[in-house]
Every structure is written in C-alpha cells, then in structure tokens.
Amino acid sequence: MKKEDTVKLISSDGFEFVVDKEAAMVSQTIRNMLTSPGSFAEREHGQVTFPEISSTILEKICQYFYWHLEFASGKDREFPIEPELTLELMMAANYLHT
Amino acid sequence: MNFRVASDPEYFDKNWNILKHAIREIFKCNDNARHLSFGELHRHAYYMVLHNFGEKLYSKLVATMTSHVKEIAKSVEASEGSSFLEELNTKWNDYYKALEIIRDILMYMDRTYIPSTKNKPVYELGLNLWRENVIYSNQIRNRLSNTLLEFVFKERAGEDVNRELIRNVTKMLIDLGPSVYEQVFETPFLQVLAESYKAESHKYIEFV
Numbered sequence: 125m126k127k128e129d130t131v132k133l134i135s136s137d138g139f140e141f142v143v144d145k146e147a148a149m150v151s152q153t154i155r156n157m158l159t160s161p162g163s164f165a166e167r168e169h170g171q172v173t174f175p176e177i178s179s180t181i182l183e184k185i186c187q188y189f190y191w192h193l194e195f196a197s198g199k200d201r202e203f204p205i206e207p208e209l210t211l212e213l214m215m216a217a218n219y220l221h222t
Numbered sequence: 223m224n225f226r227v228a229s230d231p232e233y234f235d236k237n238w239n240i241l242k243h244a245i246r247e248i249f250k251c252n253d254n255a256r257h258l259s260f261g262e263l264h265r266h267a268y269y270m271v272l273h274n275f276g277e278k279l280y281s282k283l284v285a286t287m288t289s290h291v292k293e294i295a296k297s298v299e300a301s302e303g304s305s306f307l308e309e310l311n312t313k314w315n316d317y318y319k320a321l322e323i324i325r326d327i328l329m330y331m332d333r334t335y336i337p338s339t340k341n342k343p344v345y346e347l348g349l350n351l352w353r354e355n356v357i358y359s360n361q362i363r364n365r366l367s368n369t370l371l372e373f374v375f376k377e378r379a380g381e382d383v384n385r386e387l388i389r390n391v392t393k394m395l396i397d398l399g400p401s402v403y404e405q406v407f408e409t410p411f412l413q414v415l416a417e418s419y420k421a422e423s424h425k426y427i428e429f430v
Contacts (some may be wrong), residue, residue: 166259
C-alpha cells in the first residue's frame with residue numbers, strides 16, 4: 125500500500141485509522157476534502173481529523189467503507205450494527221454524506 | 223458526535239466571520255489557503271445549517287460573493303487596451319477555481335437547505351453573479367464583443383493572434399450559458415461576417 129493511496133482518519137480521542145483513499149472516498153465529504161482544487165491542509169498531509177467522531181464510531185465507519193466497496197462489486201454480506209451505536213452512526217453518516 | 227446547541231447569541235457571527243475570512247483567502251487564490259483546513263471550514267458551515275442558520279448563511283454568502291465579483295469587474299473595466307482579454311481570462315480562471323472550492327465547503331448547505339428554497343445552489347449562484355456583474359457590465363459587454371471580433375478579423379488578415387486566449391474566453395461564455403455566448407459573440411460575429419462577405423462579393427462583381 126503506497127502512502128499516496130491512503131489517508132489517515134483521526135478520531136476525537138486521537139485514534140488513527142489508515143485506510144485506502146478509494147475506501148474513504150465512499151464518503152462524499154471526505155471525497156470533497158481530498159479532491160477539491162484548493163491546496164488544503166488535509167490534502168497536503170493526507171490526514172483528516174474528526175473532533176466530533178469517537179474512535180468506536182470511526183472504526184465502524186471505516187469497516188462500512190470497505191463493506192460498501194465489496195457490496196458495490198457484488199459481494200452481499202451482512203453488516204452488523206450494534207443498536208447502541210445507531211444514533212451516533214446516523215449523525216456521523218449525515219455529516220460524512222455516506 | 224455532539225450536538226452543541228447554539229444558545230450563544232454570537233454563535234452565528236463568530237462562525238460566519240471565520241468562514242468569511244476563509245472565503246476571502248480562497249478568492250485571493252494564493253498559497254494562503256494552504257493553512258486552512260477543509261474539514262474545519264466544512265464543519266462550521268455544517269453546524270450553521272444544522273442549527274437553522276441556512277438562510278442567514280446563504281444571504282451572507284451572496285453579499286460576500288457579490289462584493290468580490292464587483293471588485294473584479296472594476297479591475298477588468300480598468301484594464302487597458304490589449305491586456306483586457308487577458309485580465310478577464312485570468313480573473314475568470316481564478317474565480318472559477320475559488321467557486322468550486324466554496325461549493326465544496328458549503329456542500330451541506332447545497333444538499334439540505336437549498337432544495338427547500340427557491341435559491342440557487344452555490345455553483346449556479348457564482349456563475350449568475352459573474353454574468354450579471356462582469357460580462358453584462360456596461361463597460362465590459364460591448365468591449366468584450368468588439369475585442370473578440372477584432373481578434374478574429376486580425377487572424378483572417380494574417381496576423382498572429384493568441385488563439386488559446388480566444389478559445390478560453392469563448393469557452394467561458396459557453397459555460398455561462400448558451401444565451402450568453404449567442405448574445406456576446408455569435409450574433410454580432412455572424413452580423414459582421416455577413417457584412418464583410420457582402421462587401422467582398424461586391425468587389426468581385428465590380429471587377430467583372
């Protein structure tokens with residue numbers, strides 16, 4: 125995995141998730157951050173901080189990114205969501221446009 | 223994610239000032255935007271819309287963009303002679319790039335606030351402002367038409383002209399809408415062309 129092809133997502137509590145750009149760009153918000161014509165800090169450093177998303181939620185989101193890619197290529201697997209995460213996940217999904 | 227309730231009466235102004243400052247930096251199109259964080263700007267805009275400040279945000283955006291476009295119009299109007307087209311083209315390229323960035327930052331507003339109103343999305347708003355304030359400015363519209371025609375006829379007369387520049391400017395007119403291209407370039411062009419062919423054909427007829 126080359127460094128240019130990945131992006132580091134940082135949760136509010138400081139956990140770092142390194143994922144493929146392709147996966148992260150399942151989120152329209154992250155896609156805009158990484159592709160917008162301006163030379164923003166995120167693009168320069170290849171990392172995005174989410175001061176309002178906890179590591180538990182961000183981990184789930186990263187799993188979802190990969191699940192989404194697999195689903196798009198025809199692999200239909202179950203995506204388990206713990207009931208206690210739903211509300212926060214939904215708010216994060218709204219924010220990330222996922 | 224936590225919902226911070228915006229009970230602070232200065233909430234909007236504080237956040238808007240951050241965005242306004244950033245938008246100005248983006249319009250300057252220099253490297254200053256490098257220290258800006260897309261995520262932070264997007265987050266400010268996101269929470270403003272979430273807290274029902276969509277309308278206020280939109281009207282402030284319109285005001286900021288309008289004043290910027292008017293400044294551009296002035297500087298294009300003031301450009302002298304042959305630098306006119308170049309000035310217009312450079313300013314357009316910078317403006318277009320900035321517009322794309324602003325649209326991306328305010329994507330949440332475009333997605334949730336705009337569809338429930340009659341307002342135009344950011345991108346369209348930007349093109350409209352440019353058309354009304356720059357292209358249709360009294361001191362620009364005719365001058366632009368004439369300069370383009372001049373270039374075309376210069377080239378026909380065998381002079382070297384900057385084709386790239388003409389291509390870029392006519393492309394801008396098309397981007398602004400087919401009617402803009404027609405009014406500013408196509409119609410006057412066909413008119414002048416018809417006259418020049420008429421004159422030329424008369425010359426041949428007299429020859430015979």
